Every structure is written in C-alpha cells, then in structure tokens.
Amino acid sequence: MANSRFEYVKQFEREHHLLPDTYIVIRVDGKGFHKFSEEYKFDKPNDLRALQVMNRAAQAVMSQFSDVLMAYGDSDEYSFLLRKQCSLYERREMKLITMFASSISTNYYYYWNEEFPEKPLKQSRLPNFDARAVTYPNFSLIRDYFSWRQVDCHINNLYNTTFWTLVSKGGMTPKEAENKLIGTVASDKNEILFSQFGINYNNEPEIFKKGTILMREMTQEESEVNESELSSRQKQRIEKKRKKAEIKTYHEDLITNENFWTSRPWLSL
Amino acid sequence: MANSRFEYVKQFEREHHLLPDTYIVIRVDGKGFHKFSEEYKFDKPNDLRALQVMNRAAQAVMSQFSDVLMAYGDSDEYSFLLRKQCSLYERREMKLITMFASSISTNYYYYWNEEFPEKPLKQSRLPNFDARAVTYPNFSLIRDYFSWRQVDCHINNLYNTTFWTLVSKGGMTPKEAENKLIGTVASDKNEILFSQFGINYNNEPEIFKKGTILMREMTQEESEVNESELSSRQKQRIEKKRKKAEIKTYHEDLITNENFWTSRPWLSL
C-alpha cells in the first residue's frame, strides 16, 4: 500500500538469513523459572505435571512447524531441530526465533490451564521464554548438540535429586545441602543417595534422568533424498506426509545408542 | 558448571549486540490476526475490546521493561521505544526480541481472558507475535518512525471503515467492496462515507483514527541528562523513578503536534 514520506525509516531495518543447507537448532529457555517454580509451588526436584506442560507445549510447537524433525527438552528448555532444507520464513533468523518464543509461551499457557486448573497463572508471573537459533553445517554436530543437552540434563538432575533429598529427607537447610555438594563428582552424589537414603539413582524415572525426545516418525519412503530435484508437486506431497507423521515421545539415551540415529536416516537429509 | 566433551557445539552460537548509543525500537506484530479475528468474531472494522486486550498487554510489557519510554500501537501491532542508554540484556538482539515476543503473547493471553471470559482461547488459534528490533541513531528518526506508524494506522483505518460500511450498511459482498475501493484516494473514501452513509470520518473515535500512545510520564528532574557521568547509586535512583513513573494512555496526533515531543525532553536522552 502506498504510504508516506516517513516510510524511509524502514531502511534502518536489518535482516539476517540463516546460511542455506545447514541444520537449524532453535533452543527456547524459560525466563526466571526458578522463581516461577516457587510461585506455583512445583514439586522438587521434578514436578511431573509441569514437565508434561512443557512437553505438550513443545509437541504443539512441533505440530505447528512441520520443518521440525525432532526436539529434545528437560526442565524449562527445549531444542528443536529444523531440517537442512527448511525455508520457513525464508530462514529469516528474527522471524524464526520470535515465532518459536511466542508459540512455546502461549502453548505453555494453554497446557498449564489444562494440567493445573487449580492454579491459574498470575499476571505478575507469566511463563516467558527466550529463543536462539544456531546453524550446524553437518549432522555429526547435530548428534553432539543433542548429546550436550542430554549430558546437561543428567548433571542437573543428579545434582537436584541429591540436593532435594538432603533437604527433604536429610533435614538440611538449602545452604547446608549446597555446601555439602561443593566439589562432589557424580559418584559422590550416587554414594550419598545410596548410603544415606537407600536411593539407587539408576531407578529414578527415565523422564527425569534422560529428558524427553519428541520424534516426528517418518518412513524411508516419506523422506526422499534430494529435495532440490523434486517437482513442486512431489514436494507438496512430502510436506503433507511430514505434517501428518506421528510425533512420538521417548525418554532414552541418545548419546551412545548408535541405532537411535541410524534407524532414522531422514533426520540428516 | 563443568560439562562435557560435547560443549564445543556452543562455538557455533552467534550474538549480535545492538550498536550502543542508538535508540532501539522493538515492533511486535500479530501472526495471522486476520484469521484470529474471524475465529473469535471480532467486531468490524474495529473491535474495541480486542484493542483493549492489545493495549493492556502492551502496557504490561512496558511495566515489565522499564527501559521502554513510550509505545505506539494499533490493530495487532505495537512499537516500543527503548531509551538510547538502554543496556537491557547487554543489548543482545536475540534476547531482546524473543523476550518481547514472548511477553506480549502471554500478556495478550492473560488480558484476553479478562476481556473475553465468554470466549476462551483455543489451542488451534493462539495469539502469536513476531518481533524485530531496529536501531536509530538520532531522535529525529524516532519522530519519523512513529509518524510512519500513525500514518499507516490512518490509511488502514480509513480503508477498513469504508470497506466494512460498504459491506454492512451498503449490502455489498466483500469482493464488491474491495473492487469499489481499488484506486480510490483518501478524499474518495471520505466522500463515500459521507454522501452514501452520512458518516463524517472525522467523528470516528480517536482510538481508531490515531491509534494508542502509551507514555511513561517523567519529569525533567527524573530524567537527568548524562547518565554516563552519574554514580551507580544515582543511576539506581533514576531507574527506580522510571519504574514507578505512571504510564498514561493517549489517542492523539503525534505527527504535526510539535509540543507532543518538546514537552517530553527525556525521551531523547
């Protein structure tokens, strides 16, 4: 629409198109969820219903954006893998990250109301998420990326499990528990849990130890290789299949399990 | 926290710090609000309650981020002016725009529930917003920026008012109304409204014609000039005053009204 002599101010806008032919990971991260979890009295160290809110919200984001092939999350963060050939919003970084930040936030809100009808969200403490996009030039990096996040989940969960056991069952103040854990390594924490509280960390629920993997399950045939050589009708058909593909949930090891990746060759296409 | 051999993948992350000493405008824009307004049956051409949801959400964002000095919005978009010295999130662009996108979205959700208790939001149509940041090196550009948005509000509202009058009072189909308006200029539309429907566009509500201005009203004294020369205690005091400053709402001309700007010298500091 024709506009005004003021329109020149648009010239100050800058776009950044993410490098083509690279995998895009968009990671969303809860803003101030420590206080959020206190405000709404989350179970410690893990609140299963709050995790369900997060997982359902992430699944909704994944349903909305069919370029997302898989996602991984724990606590208040989630990482979404967008396929290499993705041209969503012409790969404009600003558009991509703000839409993901917005979508995870409103979906969290929506599923919160479903999971916690007794705890309506207050305006003074709404669920907000930042987001960032990172591009990776090859799939080996993608595997290492998700391994990084799963190791992080493990480290945090072992710490939190031990910390909250010391507090809730060991009668320590948070400060005392914190001091006790300074300088400890994984085996020390396992030992504290086992010898003092009879807890075998390995028996903790997988969703806590491994986080949650959301996978758009395709078949080989649905994920034909060289998209750049397909006709536009073929592309539409694949796109449709991708949208209809079932999104499944897993809580399992993705670091050492080679088969996890090799059985899903479409991820790297 | 010490982590793993996978942590190197962080090296692929990129940050962009917005140029210091420039005004930052963050504009949020509703995603697919045409369909959103159909889904929830907005009044046409303007739904006053929906505008209130938007305005209250924008005011909440402004309360949350005290670096925002003023904001302007109409329809499903809002522009926030951040002061030149703003160091929020170290001026990291990604963090700024995703936090604004997230915050406007969840606040819209919150105030929607207050304004429209009879129309709960559906998961299939949640309110989402993208966001972008633009930096401007001088205040004259900021005035032109807001003039650009207010002219745009005017053009859109005159069009929409005429279009929906042709449909609702003139009995035209949307297609017929669209065709009738092709090639018309402002005076043509004014004439259609007046001669065919007895509507004087000038008498339409100011909130529709001018949009909404949110202003953090400071006093001269509260906005001392050279922040870089202040002690950190003085800075904290000013920051506190900024947070407490009342946010007022206006629906008035900001293009030709010189006094609008000159009476608020703190905006450009």
Add this chain to the structure above:
Amino acid sequence: MANSRFEYVKQFEREHHLLPDTYIVIRVDGKGFHKFSEEYKFDKPNDLRALQVMNRAAQAVMSQFSDVLMAYGDSDEYSFLLRKQCSLYERREMKLITMFASSISTNYYYYWNEEFPEKPLKQSRLPNFDARAVTYPNFSLIRDYFSWRQVDCHINNLYNTTFWTLVSKGGMTPKEAENKLIGTVASDKNEILFSQFGINYNNEPEIFKKGTILMREMTQEESEVNESELSSRQKQRIEKKRKKAEIKTYHEDLITNENFWTSRPWLSL
C-alpha cells in the same frame, strides 16, 4: 597498554566470526579493470602477460596463507578455497577479507613490475581489488562454486573472443560488434568465428577457455583426517607439510572431470 577515558569508543566495534566447520571461499575482484586494461593497453581479448601477473600474484597469496588449498581465477578475479578447519585470524571475516584484498593488490603490483618493466604503474590507476568471503557447509557446494566460476569464464571468453575478432579482423566498430552479438547463443558465436574467420574456438589456448587452477598438491598421508583429534605437535607437522607442498598450475575442466576431485580427497577434509 593502559589507555585513556576515550577507549570506550572501542565498544562500537563489531566482529563477525565465520561459522566453524564450513568451507570458506574468498573471492577477490579487480576494481575498474576495464579502464585499467585500457590505460595499460592490454592485448584484446586476452593479454597473456597480464594473466601471468594475476596468476603469479594469486600464487603468492596462496603461499602466504597455507590454509588455502586451491584457487581458481580468470580475467581480474580469483577465488581461494580455505580448508574447513581453517582458524586463520580466528575466522574473523573483516580481517580475512581485508588481508586477502591487500595481499593480492601488492603482489599484483610486484609482479606487474616484473612482467611489464616498460609500463610502470601510475598513481592515478593502481591495481585495486575488493574481496568477499562466503561459507559453504559441504563440499558438493564447493564443486558447484568452482563450476560456476568456470562456466562464467567460458561464457565471457567466448563472447570476448568473438567480439574482438569482429572488431580487429572484421573491421566492425565496437558498437557494431556489440549489436551483432545481442541475442546470440554459444553456437552462434562459434559459427561466426568459424565461418567468417576460420577460427575453431576449441583450438584457442586452454588458459583462456578454462581459466587457471592453482592446486596445493598434498599426498593422502599429508592430510590426515580428523585434525581435532591430533596432538598439537602433529598439527604443527601437518601445517609445515602444507606450507611446503608444491603449488601446481592447471588449465583444465573441473566441471565434468570427476577424477579431478576424487583424486584429491584432502580438499574436503
């Protein structure tokens, strides 16, 4: 060194580190070489000595920066391929492109004096080059990149050869020759050369038709695969070998010749 209260102006500087693990192509391009070639009376359509100046300058750049594995050039442009693991100047884009622009310029100057001792360069027409860096996430793109440049060389050389033959042997003015060639395709130009002037384009020198390839010839052993797993002493040894490796010159097809690439697996490491 401790400095002054003015040092804060450094905060306005911005760096851009090129994405790790991607191939970097730096392309330098002569500034105003049309006029340069007129000023110094180049032979038309190709001046062999001027090409040698360019080729020798490019080879000098390649000797200076051992991360350059190969280069391709014709006319007044050259493209340098930097290996995927290159960490020269920490992959800072500004530093890389300005150093390449500077180095090709002064080397051109140096070798000009060697090739054209009778035509000293004038201050009013010095040889200048711009430069740009492009990152490519996989090697298939690198092959297409060099194919793109070699096709471009072919198109330009066929045009120039025909154009200058029409002028020098056909007695046309440049304007007449230009008009005659409008709308012609490759076969038309071949036909003009052959039927009017008895010139078989295929017999033109390879350096004109194919451009020039500079190749740092390694052996398999010299280019061990996973550099990230090597000790720093091993890295130094490989770096030393790379520096000493002979740089060979070719004028051959790199588009359809599969063996050109497969026989040099180190290029993609």
Add this chain to the structure above:
Amino acid sequence: MANSRFEYVKQFEREHHLLPDTYIVIRVDGKGFHKFSEEYKFDKPNDLRALQVMNRAAQAVMSQFSDVLMAYGDSDEYSFLLRKQCSLYERREMKLITMFASSISTNYYYYWNEEFPEKPLKQSRLPNFDARAVTYPNFSLIRDYFSWRQVDCHINNLYNTTFWTLVSKGGMTPKEAENKLIGTVASDKNEILFSQFGINYNNEPEIFKKGTILMREMTQEESEVNESELSSRQKQRIEKKRKKAEIKTYHEDLITNENFWTSRPWLSL
C-alpha cells in the same frame, strides 16, 4: 548475463549494509610492520620518510574517496572519517573495507618507490594493511574516537622515544631498556629523557608527538546542511566541490582544542 545451473551458490553470499545516518570510521592498520621496519631499516624511534610514505598514501586514499572528510594517522595506522550521509558502495561493509585496505596498500607501494628509490620492496615483505569499519551514531563519539587515537599516539611515541634513547644513547640492550621502563608513567619517562640525556620531550617534532591530521577544508557554503532535501543537481555540485576541496595537513592537538572542531561545522553534517 544469463548463466548456469551452478549460479545458485550465490545464495550463500551475505551482505551487511552499515546503519544509515551514522558516521563511519575506517581504520587501516599495517600488518607486521615491526618486521617490515626491520627489513627496510627504518630510523628509530621514528622514520620521517616512512611517515611521509604513510601520509601521502593516506592522502591519496582521501582524494580517491571524496566521502572522506578527515583522516588521522600515526605509525602504520590511519583512521578515515566518512560523512554521515555517505552512500559509497551502498554502505556495504565488505566492499568499503576491502577497497580501503587495497587502496592504502597500493598507494603505500607507490609512494614508497618515490621516497625510497634506493630500497625496492621485496616480494617476501610487501606492505599489507587490514581494515575495519565502525559506525558512530553522533559526532561527540567521533571527537572521542580521534582523541583516543591521538592519546595512543602520544603514549606510544613517548615510550618509543625513551626506549630508543636508552638504547642508542644510553648504551642499553633492548631488553635492559624494556625492563627499565616497566611500571614507569609519563612523568618518569620525561624525567629519564631530561635528566639523563638532556632531552626535553616537548621539543620533539609535532609530527611524532601529535600524529598527522588530513583535513578536507571546506567552506560553510560548500557544505550545505540537509542533503536529503537537495535536488540531484545540487548534490552533484556539492560533490564536485568536495572533490576539489584542498586536503591540508596538520600536526596539532585535537583533544582539548575546541576550536579545531567548532571551526569546521561541516564535519558533523
């Protein structure tokens, strides 16, 4: 020119347009000039002829690019101020910095030959420069920028003068001189020069103490204010005047001398 199926690789190129309406400073910096000065046996601490090469090269760059209003340099670096309204190369950062890097390099080469006909440059040690561009949103920052560089010149020159006096007149080894100067402040160095060698630093040549300022001297009338309101013919006339304006050389204080700036209002336009 129509090209090939390979042309898609251009999509990986990225451009960065510098923010409009900001001052641009392009700083070029000699690469490895410590070794360069040893190779060509510069006088220590300052080689007047080498400084003249640098100054003449910088002046040539300034003549070539009429958007440069002033420049400041010392040793092997130079900073060029481009006017706020500059649209050279559409403000593309890559193009600007590589052209400046190339131009200063070849001009240095040219004037080296004039100043040092007895010392031809060797291929193994050519004069190379990197370059960077920085944008500044207001002129007060520009004054601080040049003050920063002049303070830096002063600090370096006082150090070098004392160091080389200790070596050449005091009979110290470089290592001994270095150790003697560790921890000394400006007054200590002045004292060493005066008490041990009878040298009053204030009497050192201004070109060494203050560096060199190149100024495109305009008149008020030649630099009319609001270029955006001028007709294109008026712009061409001003551009022509800017090109013809004399470039004068100064070695004076620009930090405390208010008049230096206020007498040249066109710099900030």
